[in-house]
Amino acid sequence: MTCLYYSHEDCLLHDTGLNHPENAARLQAIQQRLSDPHFKSLQPVPAPLPDDIEEKLALIHTPAMISKVLQGMPAQGLTHFDPDTVASPGSRIAALRAVGAACDAVDRILNGPAKRAFCAVRPPGHHAMPGYPMGFCLFNNIAIAAEYARQHYGLARIAIVDFDVHHGNGTQAAFNQQPQIMYASSHQWPHYPGSGDTTEQGVGNIINVPLAAGTTGATFRAQYRDILLPAVKAFKPELLFISAGFDAHRDDPLASLNLLEGDFRWVTEELVSIANACCNGRVISCLEGGYNLKALAASVAAHVTVLAELNGGE
Numbered sequence: 001m002t003c004l005y006y007s008h009e010d011c012l013l014h015d016t017g018l019n020h021p022e023n024a025a026r027l028q029a030i031q032q033r034l035s036d037p038h039f040k041s042l043q044p045v046p047a048p049l050p051d052d053i054e055e056k057l058a059l060i061h062t063p064a065m066i067s068k069v070l071q072g073m074p075a076q077g078l079t080h081f082d083p084d085t086v087a088s089p090g091s092r093i094a095a096l097r098a099v100g101a102a103c104d105a106v107d108r109i110l111n112g113p114a115k116r117a118f119c120a121v122r123p124p125g126h127h128a129m130p131g132y133p134m135g136f137c138l139f140n141n142i143a144i145a146a147e148y149a150r151q152h153y154g155l156a157r158i159a160i161v162d163f164d165v166h167h168g169n170g171t172q173a174a175f176n177q178q179p180q181i182m183y184a185s186s187h188q189w190p191h192y193p194g195s196g197d198t199t200e201q202g203v204g205n206i207i208n209v210p211l212a213a214g215t216t217g218a219t220f221r222a223q224y225r226d227i228l229l230p231a232v233k234a235f236k237p238e239l240l241f242i243s244a245g246f247d248a249h250r251d252d253p254l255a256s257l258n259l260l261e262g263d264f265r266w267v268t269e270e271l272v273s274i275a276n277a278c279c280n281g282r283v284i285s286c287l288e289g290g291y292n293l294k295a296l297a298a299s300v301a302a303h304v305t306v307l308a309e310l311n312g313g314e
Helices: 009-013 024-034 053-057 063-071 091-111 141-153 169-175 217-235 261-278 293-307
Strands: 003-007 043-046 116-119 158-162 181-188 206-211 239-244 283-287
Touching (some): 009 091, 024 293, 043 091, 053 091, 053 141, 091 141, 116 293, 141 169, 141 283, 169 206, 261 283, 283 293
Parallel strands (some): 116 283, 158 181
């Protein structure tokens, strides 16, 4: 199975300041782990910088928001869009390459022959609202790519599954009234950003599975088996996206769930199985959270091992 592996050195230029959990060391830890010979079959693709990048941003974000972010990038030092969301001189090109990676993955996956992609890029995206950045996120990489797939390729059913420990409020807001795109999320509740209750259902296309602090892998898997996986399978997506956040790991400093690498491997196997049954195996995964470097690297390795259909352990 050909699995595309998107990243770019420019994504390391996004400087968030001293002691910020979303920092360049995250990508470096992933890159080091995926350089192991076990992953030699991954097909590296430099995250591109599309000529029409502002048109792609406008698929999800308002003109005012795009202008605010792009023009708000500092020439030196740091700019805070909110207390958690920081930009540096290198943030512009990092953020645009992150969007470019997700959209290029759509092109390559839908035009073949590759069927899987993992985008190891930063900044992450799922908290970025249509009208403003937040929660470490400048632009909503996965939402832009999903809407690009819908509009450019005419797909009628696209699913986004988000297992980051934080609810992807930006992605939900982008598609709350768009029945052609399903957003399904598991996340700690109550927790940042405060959204993601089961009553938030959009037009029947939003599935939220709140998990209490302390939730273990057994409960996580049961909730997926009972609620989330059947809903995604019934939707019969033509393309499946994964907002792949690994901060539900028990060692992560920003949350209180108790998942292990094996749980991320299991949920990836289940999602790949649905993709094989519904959409010719087509899966695009984009990195979101995960802030313990050792746990992040191990969890990504488990996730990518499944995406690339590699044998043996990671």
